[in-house]
Amino acid sequence: MRLDSRTARRWHTLTAAVAVTALVLQLVLIVIGNPVLDEVEPPGLAMRVYRFFAYFTIESNLLVAVAAVTLARDPGRDGPTWRVVRLAGIVGIAITAVVHFVLLRPLLDLEGWDWAADKLLHMVVPALAVVGWIAFGPRPRITSRVVWLALLFPLTWAAWTLTFGALDGWYPYPFLDPDEEGWGAVLVAVVGITAVFLAFFGAAAWWDRRSPPRPEVP
Helix, strand or coil: CCCCHHHHHHHHHHHHHHHHHHHHHHHHHHHCCCCCCCCCCCCCHHHHHHHHHHCHHHHHHHHHHHHHHHHHHCCCCCCHHHHHHHHHHHHHHHHHHHHHHHHHHHHCCCCHHHHHHHHHHHHHHHHHHHHHHHHHCCECCCCHHHHHHHHHHHHHHHHHHHHHHHHHCCCCCHHHCHHHHCHHHHHHHHHHHHHHHHHHHHHHHHHHHHCCCECCCC
16 A cells, blocks of 8 residues: 555654653653652752753654654655664664663653653654654665764763763663662673664664665655
């Protein structure tokens, strides 16, 4: 069945709307002082906002939102920088969902709007983004250069997180906290996560090459 640009635009518009809604909702909850993960006493407003943007989940959702907004206007969007943003967002949000489900979900006990924001950011947006990418592309878009440039996203985030965590003692995720886990365990986690990213990037590149072009050429 032919996947026309109107259907693609609607899907990308929905993805953008849900991602932006989830981000705004979570930011509002942070601003009013709701706890994140295991925080018992949230810090001041400026620090809460910084920590909001420090989460890989938030950054992945932001990349997805940016790409989806542009695709809602042009389902065949392309460009060297855009390709990197799109791939980093898709792989980042997919891994966000996996890591959340396996490692972080057992730590959470959320209710109300906190629960809603958590599900939107970690489950609904990933599902919309990945399904939309599989169904509508656009593709082909992934080259080896795009993969290596997109890999800078998680590596830069990890370096930033560990550097600033060493200065203020706060880490967004328990498995990156050397005070709790030890540097050996943290380094193993970073290496393991990097390997997972490479595997996901490889799978994305394979799908991009093997699947029919999207949007379809008349």
